[in-house]
Amino acid sequence: MDRPLPQLDRLFDYRIPEDLQGLVRPGCRVRVRFGRRKISGYVIGLKHTSDFDGKLLWLSELVSPQPVLTPEVARLARAVADRYAGTLTDVLRLAVPQRRKKVEDEEPGEARPVTAPAAVQWKRYIAGDAFLRALRAAKSPKAVWSALPGEDWPTRLAEAAATTAAAGRGAVLVVPDQADLDRLDAALGAVLGPDRHVTLSAQLGPTKRYRAFLRAARGEVRIVAGTRAAAFAPVAGLGLAAIWDDGDESHVDRHAPYPHAREILLTRAELADAACLVGGHARTPQAQLLVDADWAAEVTASRREIRSTAPRIVPVGDESDMARDPSGGTARLPTVAWEAAKAALDRELPVLVQVPRRGYVPAVSCQRCRARAVCPHCSGPLRLPGARRAPVCGWCGRAAEDFRCRECGSNRVRARVIGAERTAEELAQAFGATVVESTGERRLDVAPAGRSVVVATPGVEPPAPEGYGAVLLLDTWALLTRAELTASEEALRRWMHAVALARPDATAVVVADGGLPVVQALMRWDPGWHAARELAERAELGFPPVMKMAALTGPNGAPEKLAADLPPDLGAEAIGPIPVDEASERLLLRVRRRDGAALAAALAAANAARAAEKAEPVRIQIDPREIL
Structure with a gap:
């Protein structure tokens, strides 16, 4: 029912009027009287008798005869609510989209057959081909997949889903955001053919989302791809539950009870006895725990395969590196990084530069005493919105035209952190090439071809048509020094997703100490080793x-x-x-x-x-x- 009160988190019995008998079915929407109000709810099940000793009220109204809550999803919602100390009502709000009557009135379509693809690229992975064979035989393998650099992961997921559907079962694929979903949608269309899958995401809008939801509920399609809410998609006969990049924070719902899409899919795979695939370039400690507990098998490539696909990764950050650098270690862009970018541009290949922060100069300090520069009105952090512009407060938005340091009285500031805009400005002067930005506010779908530099913040790096000729990871300290438990895990995840966009003959430069375990994992392209190390440290703590x-x-x-x-x-x-x-x-x-x-x-x-x-x-x- 639409009553999220925790003390009412249970099922209630109602009598069905004679004129609605035969129309009311499990999963359909109804309205009932509860206290002095009429509220909406779902029919969970039908039975001839009730255990309730009091007087049963009559069901007030059948909102729609269309079943939208399948028994499997109802069980899953209850399990998720119990796992996260939430209520069934809260979970169902995440699982079932709002009703659109005109969509329900549309004539249902027919399910189209799906043919299993060859999927030869899965053979590059140890246990990859075995995983596909198990799906083809309608079995339920569980796997943690570490994707190779440059891997066309949307196509690999589409091949796994198509193999599952060809065996007569359904598949649910969950990705972090709309950009990833667009790539997966295109790959599914290419592998499956038209009208054999649907996508679910908030950006579709209420009508299109409900239409896609009903197509899955009615059995018109067996494959659903989407963002986190798609984990509850009403796919009949589920055979595969897959998630890509489970370390992305977008997989955590912002509404109560705040479930993680990975945990929803793991629970669903257990309840439905379905296969499960947790994939990504990086690996989370949670995924590593599945391997250590023998719940899932590793799907990884051999060292030889990794060496043939990974770019050359060069760390620059320890004292000996800085001493050898012609700049004396004072330049933000070390000579090795500058030379790698120039070599790529000379080959007419694009260059990717990852910086942790957007904006021009998102944080400033006093030029004289290095104290943090704060707003004189609200004490918020000051930032520079552009060249030759006064500092602006990041909290109240006021310009600090007459800034004076509270510690020493100086009126001059220096950059503490350099953002994407300032980086793009510096690189345009250094290389004389086309420089474009890709940030959360202005995300590029595809990098420009040829001689160009893309400055991107983590998570929004656009793929290049033929891969990047060089990848530069700057200001890595901003990720590594975050006061969070997942700092090194998150840094490696963001770096690996950027480096994975490079060509095999490219050079990737990470401005960090090569002796750090997280940098070692990147250089060897060994996310499993780093995840196991993180898991051991967390067990100790x-x-x-x-x-x-x-x-x-x-x-x-x-x-x-x-x-x-x-x-x-x-x-x-x-x-x-x-x-x-x-x-x-x-x-x-x-x-x-x-x-x-x-x-x-x-x-x-x-x-x-x-x-x-x-x-x-x-x-x-x-x-x-x-x-x-």
Whole structure:
């Protein structure tokens, strides 16, 4: 029902009027009386008798006879709600799009046959061909796939989905964002042919999204690709649940109960006895845990195959590198990086330059004493929006025309961090080539061909038609020094996705110390080694995914009170609370991994009790991405 109150998170029985009998089916939308209101809900099941001792109310209205909630998705939604200490209503809001009556009135189409492709490129991977053979035989293999540099991963996913559909089963493919979905959509069309798959994403709009959803629910297509909400797509006879780049934060839903698409698909694969594929250039500790637990097999390439496809990766960042550099180590673009870019441009090949921040100069400090420059009005961080322009506050937006350092009184500032705009300006002067930017606000779909330089922020690097001749990873310290548990994991993921766009004969320069484990993993193109190392460190420190954690956020004192209501035998260790602002705080709870389900159940029960008492709400996040 559309009542997300935790204390009402259960099923309710209603009687079906005679005029609606035969029309009401499991999965259809209805309206019922609840208290003094009429609310919307879904029919979960039909039965002849009820266990309820009181008087049953009549079902008020059949909103639509079209079943939109399949039994499999209903079970999945319940499991996800339980795992994340949420309510079934909250999960169903993520799973089922809003109704569009005119779409339901459209005539359904017919399912078209799918032919299994040859998929010879999967043979480049150890266990890759075996994975496809298992899909072809309608089996349910589980795999963690480390893609090669330059891999056409949308086509590989399309081949796996087509192989599954040819065996008479369905497939759900989830990618981080719309740009990735557009590439996957094109690959599916090329491998499958027209009208054999649909895509689901918020950018489709309500009508197109609901039409695609109904095509899957009615069995017109067996393959659904989309962003995180597509993990709940009503595909009949699911045979493959796949996710690409599971470390991307876009896979975490911003709405309660904040589920991760990877965990939804893993749960769904278990419930439906389907195959599962977790793929990416990098590998998360969560994916490595699946391998270590023998739940999934590794699909990786041999060292020989990696050497033949990976570009030459050169680190420049330790003291000996800086001492040998003709610039004396003072230049932002080391000589090795400059020479690699120039060589690529001389060959009429594009160059990719990755910088961590957008804007011109997103952070400045005092020129004299190096203290952080802050706004005189609100103490927010100052930034430079352009050349020969006054600093502007990043919080209130006011220009600091008469800036004076609070420490020494100086009125001059220097760059602490250089953004994409300033980098593009510098490179245009250095190389005399066409320089374009690709950022979240202005994302390029494809890099310009020929002699050009693309300056991009992480995650929005456009592919080049024939690959980049050089890739430069600048200002790496901004990623490596982030105060987050996933700092090195995230840095490697972003670097690998950028380097994967290079040609095999290209040079990739990472401005970082080559002795760092994360740089070593990049140089050897060995994400599994780095993921195993990260997993071991987290096991030693007692952090996820080895341990289960929950973050409680609410008014001061409320998270602690909620934690105090948990059963003592659960053994939950409290960390904090940590102030969020003047009125709220955040408390972390940690338990053994095997007690994760018990922790979620206890938190859900305690939250329901608080809601029944009309106490102030506390936000619960299981396995929060941000811990430190």
